[in-house]
Amino acid sequence: MTTEEVKKETPKKKKESGKQVVIPLLQHIGITCKPLVKVKDEVLIGQKIGENSDGLCAPVHSSIAGHVVAIEERLHPLCGKISSIVIESDETNRAIEYNPHNNPSKEDIINAVQEAGIVDLTGYPLYDMLTTYNRIDTVLINLTFPGDVNSNCAPENIPKIIEGMKLLMKGSGALDGAFIIHKYNQSLSSVIKSKLHDENIEIFTVKDNYSPTMANLLAYEITGIPVPNTQTPLDAGVILSSASGALAVTRAVNEGIPHIEANVTVSGAVRNPGTRRVNIGTSFKEVIQSSGGYSGEPGKIIMNGSLNGTAQPNDEVPVIKSTTEIIVQSTDEVLCESPGPCIHCARCVDVCPVNILPGRIASFSDMGMYDECFKMHVSSCIECGQCFYVCPSNRHLVQLIKFAKVELVKLLTIPDEEATPIPGCQTCENPCLLGEPFISGGIA
Amino acid sequence: MNPVAIIGGSALVIGGIGFFVGIVLIWASQKFAVETNPLVDEVIEVLPGANCGACGYAGCADFGEKVVDGLAQIDGCPVGGFDTAKLIGELLGQEVKEAESIYPFVRCNGGLNCTDNIDYVGIEDCRAVMMTSIGEKGCKYGCMGRGTCVRACPFGAIEIGEDRFPHINKNLCKSCGLCVEVCPNGVMVMANDSEQVHVLCRSHDKGKAVKAVCEFGCIGCKICVKNCPADAITVTNFLAEIDQEKCTNCGQCVENCPQKSIVMRSTGVEAAS
Numbered sequence: 143m144t145t146e147e148v149k150k151e152t153p154k155k156k157k158e159s160g161k162q163v164v165i166p167l168l169q170h171i172g173i174t175c176k177p178l179v180k181v182k183d184e185v186l187i188g189q190k191i192g193e194n195s196d197g198l199c200a201p202v203h204s205s206i207a208g209h210v211v212a213i214e215e216r217l218h219p220l221c222g223k224i225s226s227i228v229i230e231s232d233e234t235n236r237a238i239e240y241n242p243h244n245n246p247s248k249e250d251i252i253n254a255v256q257e258a259g260i261v262d263l264t265g266y267p268l269y270d271m272l273t274t275y276n277r278i279d280t281v282l283i284n285l286t287f288p289g290d291v292n293s294n295c296a297p298e299n300i301p302k303i304i305e306g307m308k309l310l311m312k313g314s315g316a317l318d319g320a321f322i323i324h325k326y327n328q329s330l331s332s333v334i335k336s337k338l339h340d341e342n343i344e345i346f347t348v349k350d351n352y353s354p355t356m357a358n359l360l361a362y363e364i365t366g367i368p369v370p371n372t373q374t375p376l377d378a379g380v381i382l383s384s385a386s387g388a389l390a391v392t393r394a395v396n397e398g399i400p401h402i403e404a405n406v407t408v409s410g411a412v413r414n415p416g417t418r419r420v421n422i423g424t425s426f427k428e429v430i431q432s433s434g435g436y437s438g439e440p441g442k443i444i445m446n447g448s449l450n451g452t453a454q455p456n457d458e459v460p461v462i463k464s465t466t467e468i469i470v471q472s473t474d475e476v477l478c479e480s481p482g483p484c485i486h487c488a489r490c491v492d493v494c495p496v497n498i499l500p501g502r503i504a505s506f507s508d509m510g511m512y513d514e515c516f517k518m519h520v521s522s523c524i525e526c527g528q529c530f531y532v533c534p535s536n537r538h539l540v541q542l543i544k545f546a547k548v549e550l551v552k553l554l555t556i557p558d559e560e561a562t563p564i565p566g567c568q569t570c571e572n573p574c575l576l577g578e579p580f581i582s583g584g585i586a
Numbered sequence: 587m588n589p590v591a592i593i594g595g596s597a598l599v600i601g602g603i604g605f606f607v608g609i610v611l612i613w614a615s616q617k618f619a620v621e622t623n624p625l626v627d628e629v630i631e632v633l634p635g636a637n638c639g640a641c642g643y644a645g646c647a648d649f650g651e652k653v654v655d656g657l658a659q660i661d662g663c664p665v666g667g668f669d670t671a672k673l674i675g676e677l678l679g680q681e682v683k684e685a686e687s688i689y690p691f692v693r694c695n696g697g698l699n700c701t702d703n704i705d706y707v708g709i710e711d712c713r714a715v716m717m718t719s720i721g722e723k724g725c726k727y728g729c730m731g732r733g734t735c736v737r738a739c740p741f742g743a744i745e746i747g748e749d750r751f752p753h754i755n756k757n758l759c760k761s762c763g764l765c766v767e768v769c770p771n772g773v774m775v776m777a778n779d780s781e782q783v784h785v786l787c788r789s790h791d792k793g794k795a796v797k798a799v800c801e802f803g804c805i806g807c808k809i810c811v812k813n814c815p816a817d818a819i820t821v822t823n824f825l826a827e828i829d830q831e832k833c834t835n836c837g838q839c840v841e842n843c844p845q846k847s848i849v850m851r852s853t854g855v856e857a858a859s
Contacts, residue, residue, distance in 0.1 A: 217720065218719070220719065222720045452719070455704050477707070545717065548713075549713070
């Protein structure tokens with residue numbers, strides 16, 4: 143099949159429906175959903191299939207019409223194997239009756255966001271941001287994360303994003319809103335300026351790209367309120383969302399459609415890279431095939447950004463709500479060099495956005511001196527991956543820092559054996575950092 | 587100036603300072619002397635001096651003090667073993683019985699027989715490998731072979747062989763147990779030489795899942811339970827466990843195990859692989 147044929151068959155932006163979708167019951171930070179359907183049940187598009195009212199949880203919905211094939215543990219792009227609902231399509235597009243709101247009140251918005259199970263890029267359920275804190279001053283929408291901008295900021299989506307911002311401001315009671323745009327992204331900023339007719343919403347330009355893990359830094363940059371690493375921007379009265387979150391809110395409130403689709407940009411070693419609207423639960427393999435398939439032998443598949451994304455074990459993993467970007471690296475591009483010794487060039491120190499000493503901490507972690515890592519503020523690390531990127535010796539800095547964090551969690555939780563390492567996550571007993579905003583790092 | 591006067595003068599000044607400081611030090615060492623128990627020094631003398639901390643105390647000196655105070659067991663030093671315990675016993679006037687020597691033992695038969703999930707590139711540490719989302723190997727219970735135990739061993743007694751398993755050099759091993767403590771999967775265990783029969787598997791997965799990834803994994807078929815004349819084997823969560831107190835080393839389970847995951851190890855021979 144030549145490239146042209148592929149382009150004809152799958153024109154850009156055409157909605158894809160896979161034959162089988164795998165919908166993980168945990169796509170957010172919080173507790174796992176309980177399945178509401180049984181094997182062989184018939185489900186429709188938008189039907190709620192998993193929910194858990196015991197704690198922080200975003201319900202999951204079916205993204206295709208068909209019947210449930212299995213409820214079993216399947217691969218998850220972020221945390222190993224998670225119990226998932228496998229649905230086989232019956233090639234129809236029967237959907238449930240959506241319940242749109244024309245002139246929504248605050249309660250309507252919160253209910254719609256909660257029912258739609260909207261999850262932000264950080265993995266945090268959006269309804270909890272609206273309800274948990276009484277006083278929210280500002281809603282910020284981060285349009286500097288390249289994966290999010292490439293996928294969701296097409297010109298036709300801009301009015302919806304602005305509408306989402308207004309709904310979030312109404313839902314949270316915030317008076318101010320701001321879009322944060324990279325200073326070199328003039329086209330996006332001019333498009334938003336032309337569509338924006340609201341005095342309370344401003345446009346800020348910043349000179350860095352901020353990934354979802356850098357939420358605290360961004361909130362400090364814009365509002366001037368310092369947010370320590372033990373808190374979230376919510377503690378400073380700031381809701382920090384993304385373009386994908388705002389789009390999903392608009393769709394949930396104005397059209398009544400739950401969070402069952404994601405805009406995914408496929409880039410790297412594929413024949414026909416570009417942005418596609420994909421049903422949640424579609425496997426990466428199908429998404430890549432619809433992008434023309436691999437060009438060359440695939441070496442590594444990374445979700446959500448090459449610097450701080452997560453490398454995938456294979457291409458069977460499903461697209462989840464927080465997926466915005468799939469990067470395919472060919473075997474030649476994958477870094478397989480073994481790390482050399484630290485040459486004390488301090489490039490990692492210069493580049494670190496939180497002003498810690500990544501090289502020193504990594505050395506202590508390598509020697510097993512985790513208490514020294516703690517003294518050097520290892521917990522401040524936001525795992526942005528920039529130190530690993532600039533390191534001329536290819537040291538596994540981010541992984542060593544992450545490793546030190548996990549070992550510290552183990553050390554600190556030894557006295558109280560009953561306590562789980564991360565509150566909220568009941569997926570497994572293994573210590574991991576999913577409880578902190580996003581897991582990431584230079585793990586291959 | 588006369589060179590002789592310079593040399594003589596400086597020798598006089600420096601010699602004078604040295605003499606004065608010497609007198610001060612002698613006075614201080616007598617005035618502020620800390621009284622130590624001579625027995626403690628003798629006990630520290632016979633300890634190995636590795637300061638490994640395997641006894642549970644801060645080091646050999648700390649252990650020596652605690653032994654003399656009666657807070658620590660005389661045979662509490664796993665490194666020195668029976669010889670050291672005997673010497674301490676002689677110093678303290680107590681009798682010590684010889685205990686059977688125990689060595690770490692790897693309860694996994696995967697290694698190269700186990701499938702790989704991913705090509706891992708990262709820091710060489712089993713705990714770091716376990717942090718990846720699905721793990722490097724098909725089986726998440728087994729030996730990862732990345733050498734966390736090798737680096738934990740203060741005596742250099744462990745090395746990773748070509749079969750990606752840790753091999754224990756019994757001549758160097760001091761039975762301190764640090765490797766057992768550090769192993770993230772609990773694959774290592776301290777075993778007596780008389781405990782001959784072992785299940786070389788830690789997998790709690792169902793039989794089908796085990797067979798998919800490993801040739802020699804325990805599938806929980808309970809054939810060993812039926813064949814054991816001493817009722818020493820129990821199967822919990824698809825994994826056979828042998829109660830070493832009841833086991834008579836008869837070898838019935840070894841012969842009948844369809845997966846060859848139960849092995850008889852002869853004294854002095856490493857884990858079969």
